[in-house]
Amino acid sequence: MAKAPDVVDLLALAVERGASDLVITVGLPPMLKIDGEFHPTEYEPLTPQETRRLMYALMDEKQQRIFEEEKELDFSFSLPGKGRYRVNVFLQRGSVGGVLRVVPSTVKSFEELGLPKNIAEIAMSPRGLVLVTGPTGSGKSTTLAAMIDYINERKACHIVTIEDPIEFFHKHKRAIVNQREIGSDTKSFHKALRSVLRQAPDVILVGEMRDYETIAAAITAAETGHLVMGTLHTNSAPETIDRIVDVFPENQQEQVRVQLSNNLVAVLTQQLLPKAFGGGRVLAYELMIATPAVRALIREGKTHQLRSVIQTGGQYGMITMDACLADLYKRKLITYEMGLARAVDPKEFMRLAGAPEGARR
Structure with a gap:
């Protein structure tokens, strides 16, 4: 050696x-x-x-x-x-x-990443809060880079990103893109967010929404007419809503639910799984769109009921993680065991996938 x-x-x-x-x-x-x-x-x-x-x-x-x-x-x-x-x-x-x-040296398209078809519509939202969530290494930064690039190619606007560190470099296309790195360009996410509203942005990317100050500033930015995109390390849409609300003091939580219900656009939760054959990985996701029903449940604090709304929201492009995993299995992109291991509700995955003979139960 x-x-x-x-x-x-x-x-x-x-x-x-x-x-x-x-x-x-x-x-x-x-x-x-x-x-x-x-x-x-x-x-x-x-x-x-x-x-x-x-x-x-x-x-x-x-x-x-x-x-x-x-x-x-x-x-x-x-x-x-x-x-x-x-x-x-x-x-x-x-x-x-x-x-x-x-x-990666180039930003991939939505199709190349295997993202849902309505992600383009979400990216072009005029205002509101778009959250991309999932564990470390699930491709959150890659998805956000694709969304920024999509906007950059199609919309004359001002995009400001706040990242730790900057991963993908974005050239000015139709949009003006300013990228700020924690440590070298600004001291922290929440300080950058406090000043970003004076920089005439249309789109704001927050690399990571880790703490109370950053989350509060991001919600305020969305509330004041900007499109704000951010990431959290959560594993489902309902968990994401609970995580955001829980960082606030109890006496502010009702108001935060109202703010979220008024400003949320979508929550996309991701994980990357090894392919069943040929190497490489494939994206599995859950997508919750802020429909009137979703907004009402968030406002009322009934996040435990969000999953059933996602399950029945196919006409809006919504899908649960378990349904996405079952679809990947049926298309022979992942193994049954992998789908079962990564399912939110294993019984729901088994029902949707149709348990094969000899599968572990």
Whole structure:
């Protein structure tokens, strides 16, 4: 086994092998995540000195200082001709480690990503709140980039993105696109959101709605006539509504429900699953559109009833995660076991998919 080369060669290897992530940690060779599974590279396990060398090679002096003070750092990194990467560097057991996410060099279309047909209509909404949710690595940033690109190609407007870090670079097409990165262009999401309303935006992208201040500012921006797109780490539309409401003090929650009911456009929840055959991954999603029935349930705090509205809302383009998984199984894109493992309600998935002979129950 050879010693690990420099980080540039490892990043090129990640792109060459179609990896989504490169993981650098002590005691293992550099690891590549391909189609959701980790694979070792053909190098020796890394020492603390090597992990430090590899990760420090990606940071400039300012970033190194911030990392040494904060013990962790997010940033983006570009290699001319090889690609762009989202980097998280951290300490673990006193040694430097890192995860480098490969950012695709081009923004894919809705069709290429397997997104629902009415996502174009959602992206072109004149105002309101559009939420894309799901676990880490479920393609949320990729979906939002596709939505921004779709608007950019079709609408003369001002788009402001607030990201940590910037992943996809957007050129000015029909729209003016200003992209702000946490740390280098602004101090935090909520500070950037406070000032963005003075920047004459039409569309605002909030990379991550993590806390009370950011969520409150995003709702206010949607309420004042802007289209606001954001992400949360939630696994269903009802959970998303509950998560937003729960970050507010109890005496504000009723008002927040009213604001959400008036301003929500849609919630798209995603997960990426390994394909049954041929490698690669496929998108599974749940889509809730803010119809009058959905708005009423949000306003009344009856989020537990939202699932039944999504189940019966097919004429509006709504679909539950379980119905989407069952459809992917019927189209032979995923295995039955994978659909069952990722289902929100396994019994509902089994009913929709039609349990095959010999399937685990």
